[in-house]
């Protein structure tokens with residue numbers, strides 16, 4: 287088995303792309319096959335090297351690796367050779383219509399109640415007419431002559447599928463400027479690199495019909511490739527995702543401190559009735575089965591992802607995050623704050639509260655409590671018994687209990703209304719800083 291993930295480097299990967307990449311990778315690993323990362327960068331106007339690099343980084347962040355790597359822009363000679371073969375066999379024919387002419391023809395057909403298909407007028411052009419047009423400075427674009435009939439395949443996710451070729455226009459495979467279109471380059475590569483399973487989004491179903499036809503014209507055996515089309519993910523409102531708009535992008539999630547295991551686990555459970563469980567792609571490999579993928583489009587709900595991310599962070603051991611915590615933050619700090627995090631980046635804010643400067647909050651009504659707090663603040667060494675002993679003494683002396691006692695202290699010591707258990711957090715702040723904050727709070 288050999289599979290490929292073939293994004294175009296025209297933007298940053300989003301969660302829909304990620305789902306396809308993970309499915310391909312898991313399928314390959316499950317069957318001890320090979321995984322090829324191919325950058326489909328023939329659209330030179332929109333492809334950018336920085337996106338290509340970002341795609342690789344984001345895939346690695348997801349926990350994916352690849353056995354082979356290819357860039358379509360390195361393989362132009364191969365496409366040119368394949369195009370010559372198709373021209374020689376009459377499958378590829380030159381066309382000279384301008385965009386305006388084509389738009390006009392489409393309009394006319396629609397007015398006549400016909401589908402707006404290309405009428406193959408260029409096929410009637412004689413060699414002489416073509417030669418004269420070229421001599422007059424025109425350059426042709428090239429269309430693939432689709433064979434008639436249905437193309438059928440057994441889809442690994444959608445079941446039996448077919449595409450009626452006569453209901454489609456002959457696709458342009460080479461633009462007038464000589465550049466190749468994805469529909470063509472993808473088939474040449476799939477054939478040439480020995481891809482056995484093509485797993486991609488449902489947006490490619492029609493493409494598959496066309497590409498199987500091109501595949502056969504190039505002498506490939508269409509039975510050698512299996513296809514599976516996964517339903518597209520939408521955003522929480524049911525809207526489409528696009529690399530160009532950067533919606534729900536992996537890069538942003540990584541910056542926000544979403545854990546890859548939370549994202550991967552959430553994507554794996556989407557569209558199924560299973561509760562999402564955080565997992566890296568490698569954890570999914572043993573049970574991976576395309577037949578379990580649901581056939582309906584699934585909504586990607588960032589709130590559900592964050593809920594899973596939170597559960598995962600709350601149980602994460604120090605070893606798994608130590609490299610990503612601020613310098614100096616140790617295991618005691620991590621264990622104290624992890625239960626309060628939605629995103630890992632928030633650990634930085636808590637570290638600032640432990641070790642840096644804050645603005646203590648206080649209200650006039652609490653001045654007496656806070657003054658007493660400065661007087662009774664125990665001497666170090668501090669441990670988890672310090673907070674209960676200190677607040678118990680303050681309770682006895684002021685008669686305050688519960689929220690009336692704890693909230694003013696928390697606000698003075700951390701500048702926040704909520705946060706980690708002060709029993710463990712207070713020793714991390716330390717006596718010197720705690721006293722300074724209490725004195726500042728008393729001064730109002």
Ligand SMILES: Nc1ncnc2c1ncn2[C@@H]1O[C@H](COP(=O)(O)OP(=O)(O)OP(=O)(O)O)[C@@H](O)[C@H]1O
Nearest residue numbers: 293294296302303306486487518519527528529530
């Ligand atoms: N919303 C989506 N849900 C699931 N898969 C998707 C989604 N969008 C794209 N894909 C799949 O991601 C893979 C990479 O495709 P591609 O690079 O063309 O992404 P794209 O987001 O469609 O790009 P663009 O926005 O540039 O058209 C393809 O298999 C495609 O089917």
